[in-house]
Amino acid sequence: MTLKRDEIRCEASIIHEEVIDKVREKMPPEESLYDLAELFKVFGDSTRIKIIWALFESEMCVCDIAYLLNMSQSAISHQIRVLKQARLVKRRKEGKVVYYSLDDKHVELIFKQGLSHINE
Amino acid sequence: MTLKRDEIRCEASIIHEEVIDKVREKMPPEESLYDLAELFKVFGDSTRIKIIWALFESEMCVCDIAYLLNMSQSAISHQIRVLKQARLVKRRKEGKVVYYSLDDKHVELIFKQGLSHINE
DNA sequence: ATAATATATGAATAATTGCTCATATGAACA
DNA sequence: TGTTCATATGAGCAATTATTCATATATTAT
Numbered sequence: 504m505t506l507k508r509d510e511i512r513c514e515a516s517i518i519h520e521e522v523i524d525k526v527r528e529k530m531p532p533e534e535s536l537y538d539l540a541e542l543f544k545v546f547g548d549s550t551r552i553k554i555i556w557a558l559f560e561s562e563m564c565v566c567d568i569a570y571l572l573n574m575s576q577s578a579i580s581h582q583i584r585v586l587k588q589a590r591l592v593k594r595r596k597e598g599k600v601v602y603y604s605l606d607d608k609h610v611e612l613i614f615k616q617g618l619s620h621i622n623e
Numbered sequence: 624m625t626l627k628r629d630e631i632r633c634e635a636s637i638i639h640e641e642v643i644d645k646v647r648e649k650m651p652p653e654e655s656l657y658d659l660a661e662l663f664k665v666f667g668d669s670t671r672i673k674i675i676w677a678l679f680e681s682e683m684c685v686c687d688i689a690y691l692l693n694m695s696q697s698a699i700s701h702q703i704r705v706l707k708q709a710r711l712v713k714r715r716k717e718g719k720v721v722y723y724s725l726d727d728k729h730v731e732l733i734f735k736q737g738l739s740h741i742n743e
Numbered sequence: 744a745t746a747a748t749a750t751a752t753g754a755a756t757a758a759t760t761g762c763t764c765a766t767a768t769g770a771a772c773a
Numbered sequence: 774t775g776t777t778c779a780t781a782t783g784a785g786c787a788a789t790t791a792t793t794c795a796t797a798t799a800t801t802a803t
Contacts, residue, residue: 519683523691526680531738536676538741539734540669547664548761549657556656560646563639565780571643578762580781599770599779609740613733614659618651620729621658668791685750698792700751719749719800 545589546613550574551582558592559611562604665709666733670694671702678712679731682724 530536545551553572557563563571569579583603586592593606605611650656665671673692677683683691689699703723706712713726725731 518690519687522681522683523687526677526683526691529680530673530676535738535741536672537669539737540667540672542737542741543663543672544667547660547667549660550761552656552660552663553650556650557646560649561642563642563646567639567643570638571646575763576780577764577782580779581761584781596770599777601780607740609736613736613740616729616733616736617659617662618655620727620733621655621662670791695793696750697752697794700749701791704751716800721750 542589545585545591546617548582550578551586552614554579554582554586555591555605555610556614558603558605562595562602564600564602566600568603662709665705665711666737668702670698671706672734674699674702674706675711675725675730676734678723678725682715682722684720684722686720688723 546555550572554568557568557571565576565579565583568583569576572579583592586603587594591605591607591610592603595602595604666675670692674688677688677691685696685699685703688703689696692699703712706723707714711725711727711730712723715722715724
């Protein structure tokens with residue numbers, strides 16, 4: 504059952520058509536905005552934020568990260584998976600041990616800007 | 624029931640103590656990282672991303688945004704509330720109509736960096 | 744005062760998600 | 774080959790969340 508247009512918008516007399524047209528013109532494509540939300544979703548968890556921040560400093564194995572953050576190996580491994588899928592980290596294998604490091608140059612800038620916001 | 628330390632960390636022989644100490648030293652305070660995750664959580668929804676991007680261009684009333692995004696007034700109002708709580712938008716009232724605009728200079732930079740990541 | 748209308752909000756619900764637990768995989772070594 | 778250990782992963786659960794629906798609030802106009 505689809506909604507009729509009138510049911511989901513306010514009265515036409517109040518809508519600022521010119522503004523809406525101008526804004527619509529400048530909006531990035533739907534898909535980009537969706538992907539952008541997906542990226543920020545990855546940053547929207549304090550465990551992943553901590554992992555990423557730790558990797559700013561040095562590559563680390565899963566075990567190190569679990570110890571550093573006082574969390575289970577499994578929890579870290581699950582989160583690393585999310586970071587990997589977002590192409591934010593890369594792996595280097597050495598025997599049994601897998602070392603992870605950051606695979607992106609934008610992340611640090613994004614984080615610094617974010618901190619600027621919360622610290623003002 | 625709390626876990627014993629040994630149950631939540633890997634074997635001590637594999638942990639890279641020096642790396643962990645160095646990283647721990649450089650990590651921002653726990654609370655900052657938590658707040659940072661909270662900020663990114665706000666960005667981690669495509670409806671809110673669209674609202675913010677629209678506001679880059681012009682202030683708009685709730686009604687305009689609902690029309691632009693083809694969503695219900697209620698849905699937009701709920702999301703605007705989230706943005707307001709994160710101190711990302713500010714309101715200007717004119718009669719019955721409430722105009723929202725961006726209340727932050729960092730957001731645009733954060734978004735641009737984010738797009739750079741997904742577009743590479 | 745009453746009606747109309749822009750916005751806000753509480754309750755309910757469906758979907759998503761972060762973690763735990765158990766177990767699988769894969770590499771080193773006895 | 775069998776054991777050990779680092780990492781990965783599937784299932785399940787509790788918590789969070791985005792939206793809808795119904796309704797409240799606030800302002801303007803009649």
